[in-house]
Amino acid sequence: MxxxxxxxxxxxxxEYWPFWLIYYPMFPVWLxxxxxxxxxxxxxxxxxxxxxxxxxxxxxxxxxxxxxDRFIPKTLFIDKDESPQSALERVLEQGISFPFIAKPNIGxxxxxxxxxxxxxxFRDYVDWSPSHFLVQxxxxxxxxxxxxxxxQPNEAHGKITGVVSxxxxxxxxxxxxxxxxxxxxxxxxxxxxxVLEQKFGKRLQKVLEKGEQFILVPYGxxxxxxxxxxxxxxxxxxxxxxxxxxxxQMKGFYYGRLxxxxxxxxxxxQGKNFSIIEVNGAGGEAxxxxxxxxxxxxxxxxxxxxxxxxxxxxxxxxxxGHTYLSFKDGRTMxxxxxxLQSQLKF
Numbered sequence: 508m509x510x511x512x513x514x515x516x517x518x519x520x521x522e523y524w525p526f527w528l529i530y531y532p533m534f535p536v537w538l539x540x541x542x543x544x545x546x547x548x549x550x551x552x553x554x555x556x557x558x559x560x561x562x563x564x565x566x567x568x569x570x571x572x573x574x575x576d577r578f579i580p581k582t583l584f585i586d587k588d589e590s591p592q593s594a595l596e597r598v599l600e601q602g603i604s605f606p607f608i609a610k611p612n613i614g615x616x617x618x619x620x621x622x623x624x625x626x627x628x629f630r631d632y633v634d635w636s637p638s639h640f641l642v643q644x645x646x647x648x649x650x651x652x653x654x655x656x657x658x659q660p661n662e663a664h665g666k667i668t669g670v671v672s673x674x675x676x677x678x679x680x681x682x683x684x685x686x687x688x689x690x691x692x693x694x695x696x697x698x699x700x701x702v703l704e705q706k707f708g709k710r711l712q713k714v715l716e717k718g719e720q721f722i723l724v725p726y727g728x729x730x731x732x733x734x735x736x737x738x739x740x741x742x743x744x745x746x747x748x749x750x751x752x753x754x755x756q757m758k759g760f761y762y763g764r765l766x767x768x769x770x771x772x773x774x775x776x777q778g779k780n781f782s783i784i785e786v787n788g789a790g791g792e793a794x795x796x797x798x799x800x801x802x803x804x805x806x807x808x809x810x811x812x813x814x815x816x817x818x819x820x821x822x823x824x825x826x827x828g829h830t831y832l833s834f835k836d837g838r839t840m841x842x843x844x845x846x847l848q849s850q851l852k853f
Contacts, residue, residue: 516694540818548837550789552824556759561788563844581644591633612639617728618851648768651727671795673727674734680715687711699732737798745776764791
């Protein structure tokens with residue numbers, strides 16, 4: 508696929524548009540809810556148990572500490588100034604073995620998330636990391652969903668407002684073409700080519716056997732090539748009870764998205780064989796909007812619907828004594844978020 512076709516594909520498929528282009532047209536909607544809540548940064552009150560309501564600049568370790576241990580991977584906090592040898596010794600002492608996952612303690616959009624296979628890769632990650640980071644055991648489940656959860660502060664139980672299935676970026680061999688050639692055949696993977704070349708190097712010249720699948724990016728991140736499929740029609744009572752049972756134990760959490768690795772959807776609905784790998788608060792997107800079948804106008808309506816719930820929850824919590832973020836602190840948060848994104852992209 509030549510560069511012009513790739514550019515045209517990106518232009519005609521809004522899921523690839525930059526974040527600002529998708530959300531800036533919705534500024535009047537946010538302004539409406541800001542007027543209703545009497546604060547531009549009303550989201551701070553949505554999740555009183557999270558810094559900034561979980562919008563941005565929150566420690567992932569703090570969030571994991573909110574979740575009952577049996578629902579999350581074994582996780583270890585690593586100080587950015589700790590030596591690679593000392594950090595690795597602590598990792599292994601905790602029973603976390605290679606391969607494992609390393610991720611920034613304060614991060615976004617899966618930037619800086621890497622699968623670490625050996626001591627050399629871990630040393631490289633420590634040298635690269637601009638901040639504190641986490642090490643997590645590798646969860647064996649191969650399927651991932653994002654589940655959006657909402658609960659009004661005056662209600663005993665919450666609800667699920669959307670579910671997205673995440674298909675990891677992968678290629679399937681045909682016995683003839685190299686991995687690089689296969690990547691270029693699909694716009695979704697071709698758009699990730701530069702990053703993939705940095706990661707795999709000469710390995711991309713390998714020819715995969717016919718039918719052999721190779722996962723290029725083992726993370727359910729849209730910015731890193733995963734395909735998002737809206738499966739909200741699969742919401743059922745069992746799934747709601749499973750997720751509500753967990754979220755109701757998280758003090759000060761009312762609104763956000765849980766990213767979950769699981770074995771089968773049926774077992775997930777039964778509360779079996781799954782692990783929560785991320786919880787996003789007020790800053791969490793209802794990522795089922797990125798299903799290619801959805802139009803941009805449909806996505807805008809869905810975003811507006813969720814912002815309305817975010818506003819109502821924030822107002823209710825404000826009445827209960829929780830605070831909004833000041834305009835000064837809100838602007839500081841936005842500047843810090845921009846600086847962090849620049850640090851983590853590589």
